[in-house]
Amino acid sequence: MARHARTHPAGRGPMTAGVVLAGGCSSRMGAAKASLEWHGSTFLRHVTDVVGRAVGGPVIVVRAPGQALPALGSQVIVCDDAEQGRGPLQGLATGLAVAEREGASLAFACATDLPLLHSAFVDAVLRGFTAAAAGDDWATPDAAIPRIRGFRQPLAAGYRTSLAPHLHALLEAGRSRLSDLLDSVDVHLLDEATLLADTRLFAADPDLASVFNVNTPEQYRAACAQPTPEVVVEKSILVGTELVASERRCVRASTLGAAAEQSGVQLDGQVVVAVNGSCFPAEAQSPLQSGDVVMLLTASRPVSA
Structure with missing residues (x-):
């Protein structure tokens, strides 16, 4: 297939996006996986x-036409699959096309059933493009595909967004399997050793549980039984312009709301939140990950981030 050269501003890499496929029928689970607690x-x-x-x-969620979804963060774009019943390749084509229109040239694509996914895994996969190309855009592969425990992981992988027309052509030719895509484009495989050479990923997810997908009630129970992430919470109280109290503690919490509750903090207009040094939405459902350092700054009056 034709390759697409791109130029980027000096000193900057390509914009990246996320594509999350939510339109599966969830037949083995017996309930919509997107809304599972x-x-x-x-x-x-x-x-x-x-x-x-x-x-x-942005992060693009591709759903089946009319599919109900749970509440999502403000950075998410929801789009309907153009045609229902054509499998994940159709959803991937839709999501990549939207990501390209939003200005992204690379996207991490996954299904909604990866509850143990870690952002360090996403980052390591996307940086696989840079490692393969060594800075040469013409050498950038079409896809960066993890190969874990002997299996390729096309629904926890990176893709050029410009692949969308090629995916549509495959679908029109009756080739609707993800393997049809991988067999027809330039793929850079990322094996376990390559992925775990990333020190952040090795520390956060040494077993590469990020690719553990949940299809059955038994797998759901197994995922729920995994240890809750251990995070550090730094709580400070601001009175006027002075910090009058500060404490640091380790807690186990999957969400910002759980971490705040264990620290005796109510998430309201009087709290400023930072995670790993960056401003973070003060929303109870915002997920936390192992190794996060959460700063909660409470004040006697509302403060702005």
């Missing part, structure tokens, strides 16, 4: 927020 949030809210922490552009 996940430690005070939902599968879809959790996955979209985790992906959003690793990409520079």
Whole structure:
């Protein structure tokens, strides 16, 4: 297929986006996976927020036409699949096309059923493009595909957004399997050793549980039984312009709301939140991940971030 050269502003890499496929029928689960409860949030809210922490552009959720979705973060764009019943390749084509229109040239694409996904995994996959190309845009592969425990992971992978027309051509030719896509484009495979050479990913997810997908009630129960992330919470109280109290503690919490509750903080207009040094939405369902450092600044009067 034709390759597409792109230019980027000096000193900047390509914009990245996320594509999350939510339109599956969930037949083996017996319930819509997007809305499954996940430690005070939902599968879809959790996955979209985790992906959003690793990409520079929007996160696009592709749903079946008319499909009801749980509440999502403000950075998420929801779009309907153009045609129902054509599998994940159709959803991927739709999501990549929207991501390209939004200005992204690379996207991390996944399904909604990856509750153990870590943003360090997303980041490592997307940086696989840079490692393969060594800065040469013409050498950038079409896809960066993890290969974990001997299996390719096309629904936890990176793609050029310009692939959308090629995906549509495959669909029109009756080739609707993800393997049809991988067999017809330039793929850079990322094996376990390559992924875990990333020190942040090795520390956060040494077992690469990020690709554990949940299809059955038994798998759902197994995922729910995994340890809750351990995070550090730094709580400070501001009176006027002075910090009058500060404490630091380790807690186990899957969401910002759970971490705040354990620290005796109510998430309201009087709280400023930062995670790992960056401003963070003060929303109870915002997911936390192992290794996060959460700063909660409470004040005697409303403060702005």
